[in-house]
Amino acid sequence: MQTPIPDYLDEVLDTLRDDDSGATADYIPELANANPDQFALSVTTATGGTYSAGDTDAEFSIQSISKPFAYAAAIMDRGLDRVLESIGVEPSGEAFNELSLDPETNRPKNSMINAGAIAAHGLLLGEHADPEERVDRVLTLFSKLAGRQLRIDDKVFQSELETADHNLAMAHMLKKYRILTDDPHEVVTGYTRQCSILVTVEDLSMMAATLANGGVQPRSRERILDADTSRQVMSVMAVAGMYDGAGDWLTRVGIPAKSGVAGGLVGVLPDQVGIGAFSPRLDKHGNSQRAKRAFERLSKDMGMHLFTPSNGRLDVVDVKLETLKETFTLQGNVHFTTAAELLDLMEKSTARNAALLDVSSVNSFTDVARRMALEGLRRLKLDGREVLLHDPWQMLGRVNSDDWDYQKTQ
Numbered sequence: 001m002q003t004p005i006p007d008y009l010d011e012v013l014d015t016l017r018d019d020d021s022g023a024t025a026d027y028i029p030e031l032a033n034a035n036p037d038q039f040a041l042s043v044t045t046a047t048g049g050t051y052s053a054g055d056t057d058a059e060f061s062i063q064s065i066s067k068p069f070a071y072a073a074a075i076m077d078r079g080l081d082r083v084l085e086s087i088g089v090e091p092s093g094e095a096f097n098e099l100s101l102d103p104e105t106n107r108p109k110n111s112m113i114n115a116g117a118i119a120a121h122g123l124l125l126g127e128h129a130d131p132e133e134r135v136d137r138v139l140t141l142f143s144k145l146a147g148r149q150l151r152i153d154d155k156v157f158q159s160e161l162e163t164a165d166h167n168l169a170m171a172h173m174l175k176k177y178r179i180l181t182d183d184p185h186e187v188v189t190g191y192t193r194q195c196s197i198l199v200t201v202e203d204l205s206m207m208a209a210t211l212a213n214g215g216v217q218p219r220s221r222e223r224i225l226d227a228d229t230s231r232q233v234m235s236v237m238a239v240a241g242m243y244d245g246a247g248d249w250l251t252r253v254g255i256p257a258k259s260g261v262a263g264g265l266v267g268v269l270p271d272q273v274g275i276g277a278f279s280p281r282l283d284k285h286g287n288s289q290r291a292k293r294a295f296e297r298l299s300k301d302m303g304m305h306l307f308t309p310s311n312g313r314l315d316v317v318d319v320k321l322e323t324l325k326e327t328f329t330l331q332g333n334v335h336f337t338t339a340a341e342l343l344d345l346m347e348k349s350t351a352r353n354a355a356l357l358d359v360s361s362v363n364s365f366t367d368v369a370r371r372m373a374l375e376g377l378r379r380l381k382l383d384g385r386e387v388l389l390h391d392p393w394q395m396l397g398r399v400n401s402d403d404w405d406y407q408k409t410q
């Protein structure tokens with residue numbers, strides 16, 4: 001069988017493709033040339049399964065999505081206390097390119113707006129660090145998070161640098177208040193190169209899944225960020241990731257997220273998933289219109305709001321192959337991530353004997369997890385396997401044998 005998750009993601013993209021509202025960013029001339037119809041979506045679970053749909057090969061510049069990850073690097077290089085001296089953690093409620101300095105301390109309000117992100121870049125490695133090394137620092141870190149070597153798009157970099165007066169003006173202001181200690185031109189140049197790193201949606205979902213995992217890359221199992229830093233970064237994303245729309249976003253969608261002007265959007269749900277989406281047309285806040293709507297769909301369909309209680313994450317999946325049957329067992333409160341693992345196990349199975357799904361130890365299913373488990377059974381059946389279900393508490397609902405053509409066990 002084939003896991004149905006990419007089909008679902010395809011369906012999400014298809015229903016949103018009609019939406020051609022918004023426009024590509026034009027203050028960076030190179031971005032205005034992007035093909036506005038591109039659209040892609042990728043979800044990586046905390047256990048490292050990646051599911052994607054649409055233009056998954058499309059590379060685009062990371063732009064402001066670099067901010068949370070560069071902020072993480074600054075914290076690891078300088079310590080949280082030092083970083084907090086220079087950059088606050090309050091929502092600004094303003095656009096991404098507002099200066100937004102705290103009136104008492106003159107710090108940028110947070111690290112998700114340009115002023116805070118320029119300050120964070122200027123903190124990398126140490127005072128008076130080599131500007132090239134600062135760029136290397138983020139490029140190497142982002143590559144490890146994504147699990148592949150990333151590169152900088154020089155055209156985008158040059159194009160933005162030529163029109164970077166606004167960021168330069170802010171950097172000079174930060175220098176005046178001693179938030180920046182190095183040359184404003186050098187720091188803005190480095191920050192602009194950081195924003196020009198090319199990524200795909202799969203890179204983004206992997207980077208975010210590492211945050212979701214508290215800093216451990218789900219594929220390599222390498223610890224890349226420390227747990228406290230990951231928590232700090234996710235918190236600031238929740239507070240300020242969507243700029244002036246942050247409150248509306250957190251209450252309605254509930255997935256801490258960060259957008260970039262090239263049309264990327266990254267989101268993270270602790271312990272569960274990292275999500276990457278991309279489509280170049282932007283709404284009036286500078287967030288990708290279609291990517292934003294794709295997140296809204298995922299949140300609604302999959303019960304992915306941060307503040308949806310999970311009743312404790314005790315869900316487990318297991319598979320055991322015996323002579324007469326192969327048994328898939330689920331247990332605990334089953335969420336999307338574990339249901340996705342179940343579907344992976346079913347997809348990988350090469351057995352031809354009967355497949356039994358045992359849900360007798362399940363306490364609850366989220367709606368999406370329940371539907372995924374049933375779909376897995378349906379597809380195994382289509383593959384020609386005899387399918388059995390052990391569901392004494394009817395956790396999968398009242399399964400109608402007209403809809404679901406499989407046998408029940410006692």
Ligand SMILES: NC(=O)CC[C@H](N)C(=O)O
Binds near residue numbers: 167
């Ligand atoms: N929102 C964004 O993606 C802005 C990033 C862009 N490089 C800038 O500094 O203006």
